[in-house]
Amino acid sequence: MEKYKEKLRSDAQQLAEYADTSEYLTRAFFHIFGKKLLAEGYVDCSYILGALGKGTYYSRLKAQDSALYTLYAGSCITSENLEIMINYMSSIIGTQDRELTPLEEEALVFWIFLPYLGVSKREKRLEYLKAVLNRFIREWDEKYTDTTPPSEEKPPSEAKAAAEPSVQNPLPERNLLEKNGVIYDANSCELELIENVSSYVKDISDMRQSNTNHILYFRGHSRLSYELLPGIKRSRNWMVNENRMYQELILRCTQDFAQCQSHLDYLVEMQHYGLPTRLLDITENPLVALYFACCSSRDSVGEVIVLQTETASTKYARSDTAAILAAIPVFDYAFQIKLYELCVNGVPEEQDREYLQYAAKLAGEVKSKNPGFEPRIRKKDLLSHVFIMPLRSNPRIMKQDGSFILCGLGDGRGEGNSLRTLRYRNKSGKKLIFIVKNKENILRELDLFSINKAALFPEIDDVAEYIKEKYTK
Structure with a gap:
């Protein structure tokens, strides 16, 4: 299993590097996991960890007229080879920097874990999620200590307030554990x-x-x-x-x-x-x-x-x-x-x-x-x-x-x-x-x-x- 964990950590690093060129992906992970994890030290991950099926993302995204619905089409590509996943995702969304809706962000994050869907792969899914969060946390600590991504600019009258961080000083290390679908920093x-x-x-x-x-x-x-x-x-x-x-x-x-x-x-x-x-x-x-x-x-x-x-x-x-x-x-x-x-x-x-x-x-x-x-x-x-x-x-x-x-x-x-x-x-x-x-x-x-x-x-x-x-x- 240690060898497999090493692969998941490597995939997490690769995913984070790809996110550096895709602001929408960075924002999606931050909005769903990062803001709560940075500010409070815990976040509900049960919609990923308890996943047993694709749910209704296909129909909900199509009703929203979102290009992301193709990710959930019957012919969608899922693979434990992350490079294949990233290339397929890029072919559908590209690297454009645009605001995704909350549903799109949720569906995008869920899709990344599709190769590890199912009860039998829950342990792999958990290890992958922890590896991804640990990797992203290092980026969030540097960029988002005020819990606001750079794209969400504040009015000039509030610029002074923005200089004051609204979360506690980032912890030097985090020990991420999971209990009943909740990932939390045990430190x-x-x-x-x-x-x-x-x-x-x-x-x-x-x-x-x-x-x-x-x-x-x-x-x-x-x-x-x-x-x-x-x-x-x-x-x-x-x-x-x-x-x-x-x-x-x-x-x-x-x-x-x-x-x-x-x-x-x-x-x-x-x-x-x-x-x-x-x-x-x-x-x-x-x-x-x-x-x-x-x-x-x-x-x-x-x-x-x-x-x-x-x-x-x-x-x-x-x-x-x-x-x-x-x-x-x-x-x-x-x-x-x-x-x-x-x-x-x-x-x-x-x-x-x-x-x-x-x-x-x-x-x-x-x-x-x-x-x-x-x-x-x-x-x-x-x-x-x-x-x-x-x-x-x-x-x-x-x-x-x-x-x-x-x-x-x-x-x-x-x-x-x-x-x-x-x-x-x-x-x-x-x-x-x-x-x-x-x-x-x-x-x-x-x-x-x-x-x-x-x-x-x-x-x-x-x-x-x-x-x-x-x-x-």
Whole structure:
């Protein structure tokens, strides 16, 4: 097998060299594997490692009118001789530098591993994937430490922010291991599979007992590929138009905001109805987070993210810091970018006349909702995030033991205010990753503890849907 591994490593080197002349291939591997692996230290590879067939790529690509559909035609060429694969791929796509759609990128990466498709070749497929990722990581560390390929240029107003890396310093070495279709760096991460509720609860209990001076919060993702970002920062268009979205919803649905007294009240109400905001939903209840990791995308790997903060760092809904950050959406994008640039210019705030002018406008807005607000706004507060313990006036927040992380200006580009640094780490400093695969079984167990759709979503339509599903099964 060692001889075969040597061949796979050689193929990985050859593939990386070819990618140097084909920017679309580099971007495809980066978007699917690299961004998550660099930023978080782990990535879901189950769609490659669990592959048993070509799926529907042929018909989906043809419907998209993509030239890549030929890769999946009945006469397509697949060979463990990489040179044959590369030549065939080049004959179809060429070396043109163009943007591929997410489907095209996924199909292209999948196609490269087609020669090793099937259960009997899983070990070869895994070794090849690890060899390819190890080879590409060296390129990514040098080029993409800000997690953005060179082709994705930023607006001039954000150029200064782009100079600041948004991932932690690249590790000198990575020890890539695989567990349940997830490849992770064992030097920085520890992976735990949630097999049942009782063992999961025991793990959380042990973590709490060893961190008595911290509060643990939880968040469930139904897909491992989801980023730890508030909704407004998942789309550049949403970020640019945050002020317009905020104001338009209030104008169109004035009565729904009649009881709101603060800017945070407005954001919570908007979040409740699905408008992207700078709030990130979290919960104090680990079972609630586990439910959200399992309740959708049943065939995908889910994740429970554990976040920790010092007890003293949690703010209440009426705190000044919460009031300041919650008022940011009232101002347009140009104001926000300028305020960010002033926050990072290195000038002490008391000597920065322009900053004081902008801060005064923000303070005036805060004071309009909170007359007792002391109008002093520190630069570091605007760049930060804060854990918020909200008022439990909303039935859904109450049922879900809900809290929020309220994000400020962050790094100017919306990369998430370094939320990944809040993730729980064990005594050895490794990030603890909880993944879940047997979602149906976990959901049945959670139902025994009254953790289900009817309990967490008390609105009558959700309760009715839960009852209907219960008796359908």
